[in-house]
Amino acid sequence: NTISVIGLGYIGLPTAAAFASRHKKVIGVDINQRAVDIINRGGVHIIEPDLEELVKNAVEVGYLRAVTAPEPADAFLIAVPTPFREGHQPDMVFVEKAVTSLAPVLKKGDLIILESTSPVGATERMAEWLAALRPDLRFPQQDTTAPDINIAYCPERVLPGKVMVELIKNDRVIGGMTPRCSVRASELYNIFLLGECVTTNSRTAEMCKLTENSFRDVNIAFANELSLICDEQGIDVWELIRLANRHPRVNILQPGPGVGGHCIAVDPWFIVSQHPDLARLIRTAREVNDSKPLWVVDKVKAAVADCLTATGKRAAEVKIACFGLAFKPNIDDLRESPAVHVTELIADWHAGETWAVEPNVESLPESLEKKVQLCELGLALEQADVIVMLVDHTAFKLIPGQQIKQRWVVDTKGVWR
Numbered sequence: 394n395t396i397s398v399i400g401l402g403y404i405g406l407p408t409a410a411a412f413a414s415r416h417k418k419v420i421g422v423d424i425n426q427r428a429v430d431i432i433n434r435g436g437v438h439i440i441e442p443d444l445e446e447l448v449k450n451a452v453e454v455g456y457l458r459a460v461t462a463p464e465p466a467d468a469f470l471i472a473v474p475t476p477f478r479e480g481h482q483p484d485m486v487f488v489e490k491a492v493t494s495l496a497p498v499l500k501k502g503d504l505i506i507l508e509s510t511s512p513v514g515a516t517e518r519m520a521e522w523l524a525a526l527r528p529d530l531r532f533p534q535q536d537t538t539a540p541d542i543n544i545a546y547c548p549e550r551v552l553p554g555k556v557m558v559e560l561i562k563n564d565r566v567i568g569g570m571t572p573r574c575s576v577r578a579s580e581l582y583n584i585f586l587l588g589e590c591v592t593t594n595s596r597t598a599e600m601c602k603l604t605e606n607s608f609r610d611v612n613i614a615f616a617n618e619l620s621l622i623c624d625e626q627g628i629d630v631w632e633l634i635r636l637a638n639r640h641p642r643v644n645i646l647q648p649g650p651g652v653g654g655h656c657i658a659v660d661p662w663f664i665v666s667q668h669p670d671l672a673r674l675i676r677t678a679r680e681v682n683d684s685k686p687l688w689v690v691d692k693v694k695a696a697v698a699d700c701l702t703a704t705g706k707r708a709a710e711v712k713i714a715c716f717g718l719a720f721k722p723n724i725d726d727l728r729e730s731p732a733v734h735v736t737e738l739i740a741d742w743h744a745g746e747t748w749a750v751e752p753n754v755e756s757l758p759e760s761l762e763k764k765v766q767l768c769e770l771g772l773a774l775e776q777a778d779v780i781v782m783l784v785d786h787t788a789f790k791l792i793p794g795q796q797i798k799q800r801w802v803v804d805t806k807g808v809w810r
């Protein structure tokens with residue numbers, strides 16, 4: 394049996410590699426010719442621990458091959474991006490394109506699984522598109538007992554940086570359009586899954602994915618809101634959270650410079666856009682987290698003003714070092730990172746030099762290239778006037794607080810308290 398994975402990104406490629414490692418024939422499909430070429434040479438175009446080794450082996454033994462257009466297979470997994478458009482509306486254009494391209498190669502008995510984070514109802518919509526493209530086949534909405542094609546929604550829930558572990562260990566929500574679709578999808582994932590398959594319908598599975606990330610976003614927003622209140626009250630928010638978490642039923646997350654990544658800052662909007670009047674808490678959490686970088690920049694401005702008064706320096710002489718650019722600790726992923734956003738805002742405003750200390754990268758993203766200098770940790774500790782702690786990388790946490798001689802430190806992660 395052949396499995397086709399459409400979309401070879403952060404989710405699709407690890408999933409394709411997981412099936413191939415279980416000696417299943419996998420055809421990976423991606424419109425990006427460069428990615429396809431790299432994979433066919435046994436390489437990877439994304440960084441994720443253990444992924445390269447797995448892809449290399451799979452390609453060498455012939456279980457995995459990449460192409461730019463779908464070929465016939467027995468199961469199709471769609472793992473393409475679902476970004477949002479203006480006004481925070483989910484954009485299903487990549488799913489629609491994937492479906493349109495696979496429709497011609499579909500045959501009776503095939504299974505189609507949508508993995509991309511999607512608004513509620515997307516799987517049913519996908520089935521409608523397919524029915525229109527292939528009137529010769531019967532889909533689950535037309536024949537609920539024995540359709541020609543089985544369709545399910547099965548969201549991924551892996552943590553970037555731990556994808557290969559979580560892909561196999563985490564339980565999986567399987568939302569079949571019919572109970573039989575759920576059974577077929579569970580059989581497929583059980584090829585590599587150690588976690589359990591928990592079955593439901595497609596709409597509940599879609600909502601489940603959005604709920605998981607909204608839960609985290611709301612809880613981070615709670616911590617971020619507390620950090621603003623504590624700042625005004627002169628209370629150490631990290632100590633406060635540690636103490637409150639000693640209560641057996643309290644478990645507060647950690648504040649920071651904002652929420653980044655490609656999921657938590659996006660998915661809650663899928664619920665808000667479908668329910669603008671009801672999703673009040675979810676929307677507010679997004680707004681709280683999105684506004685945190687601006688608050689951090691205000692803190693930096695105040696620190697610089699204080700530094701100018703205390704030292705008599707001119708603004709152009711003040712050096713600001715931003716510690717961390719990644720969207721979370723110990724990774725090199727800078728996309729959708731609040732730390733990058735804060736650094737950019739500081740550099741745009743500041744008259745003097747702005748430095749970025751990011752031990753996990755060798756070059757700066759385009760948005761910072763002309764405004765910011767990448768700086769060694771030691772030099773920044775030695776020469777910066779103001780330090781802005783943005784990401785709690787282990788390398789930063791290892792520096793003893795007493796070693797920080799700067800008087801002006803804006804510490805958004807509570808690393809050197």
Ligand code: SAJ
Nearest residue numbers: 550551552553605606609646647649652653654656720721
């Ligand atoms: N963050 C905080 N405080 C915290 C925890 C996180 O400010 O206490 C920030 C991080 O610094 C980062 C952002 O939140 O900027 C998101 O990081 P994360 O580690 O919470 O999550 P992601 O985006 O790497 O992965 C999430 C995971 N979802 C949940 O934990 C509910 C992952 O399981 C999902 O598969 C992934 O989204 C996804 O693809 O949807």
